[in-house]
Amino acid sequence: MKEQETLEQRLSGQGVSRRAFLKFCAAMATMMALPPSSASAIATALAKAKRPSVIWLSFQECTGCTESLTRSHSPTLESLIFDMISLDYHHTLQAASGFAAEQARDDAMKAFYGQYLLLVDGSIPLKDGGVYSTIAGRTNLDMLEEAAKGAAAIIAVGSCAAFGGLPNAQPNPTGAVPVSDIVKDKLIVNISGCPPIPAVITGVLAHYLTFGELPALDELGRPKAFYGETIHDRCYRRPFYDQGKFAKTFDDEGARNGWCLYELGCKGPTTHNACATTKWNGGAGFPIEAGHGCIGCSEPKFWDAGSFYTPLSAPAADVTTVAQAAAVIGAGAAIALSAVDRAKKRKAQQAREKLTVEDLKGS
């Protein structure tokens, strides 16, 4: 594929109809968690999209993030996206090894200086001069600092790169830190999760590919489109919480009835991620659907935040009052609560309708 060819030119060159292209854009809108009405705006933007160079560095990690991405279940869409980026270095996936592999990274960094997208998974150990994780004899710190200089932007994939993750958990023997502790002068997108949802990784790449820039972020650097709401807010068991119906043990009547897992330590109310709607394993389900509470893996310090089975001490304040009232006076208040929620969501949704390319760049 030619470097400067756009996706639309490429598809039309293959005899793909405009209608098929619109279908592709509808799938992209779903993937990027944008409103479905944005498909035509995506089509307009893609007509101008170019192929970016991507360098992926794996540091102190378990390779779970790469496993998540490569085992995602919509290969056609993914392959279209991977056809649209030039993955110039990824030491787990590339065929080259040794000096040839390192040379490929150097070449890409020189050829696309200031333009390439740098993806990082894994934390960076700083203790004892960073000796606890090295590649080709160089410390992770050294390699990150060099690669970050010429990057257009950095995407920290997984909780280790985003927040330090497991290596950073007490007592943190290697002095592990996240990317944001080292790189201060570049835009960093945190795609947290242990591992992150594959569709979220590809969704962010798709956003960059489509609009040439990264999506809007929350205060922890996570894309709002995927981390804007809590697991609890989007959980199909949420109505049971509103009705005050909780499982008290993993084998009681409540657990068998699929009631809320809040009292069994579910971290859904404080965890921002898209698991409840995007789901896992090709949409088969997510942990709560399998009967286990959320462990909060997309939040900072989740490993040091106490037992996975201790209930959160301070639930979402405004909701509790109504939910407790609902438990006392019956279903009426619960219905009122979901009506409030619905009205709020609808308002937010309406505010996002009638989109243009410019609007979407901020999404």
Place this chain on the structure above:
Amino acid sequence: MSLQDIHIKVADAHSVGNLDAILNEIATRLGDYVAGGETSLIDLKSLPFSADEYERLRAKLGRGEVTARLDSIGDSEIYETRFPGVWWVTHYNVEGDIVADLIEIASVPAIVHSQPEDVHIGLAHLRHILAHPASSDEVTK
């Protein structure tokens, strides 16, 4: 104790309530369409459902008179539900995975309309056939 001794009961889906929420959403948008002609789309992949609720939504909406199939980078199934103006549009990729699952409120879903770009190409194609009656075009398409 064997696996059969563990009694598992499917939760009473009526009490969960996600289904009522989405049906209300559809009714509101259909109302807007009737009042002002405003078409809209709902992304079902962005909504919380248990597997049971998703199937119950399909049963509640039922099937109406029109079904269309789009054969393009994988199948797409498009049908009007038993509520006229409410369409269920499911796009699959070539492997058969769902890549977009939408409820569309409109008289005809947008993707069904012929696209001007495709019509131009088709017209040129037709004129080419008329200008070259002996060409082998009928065989190729």
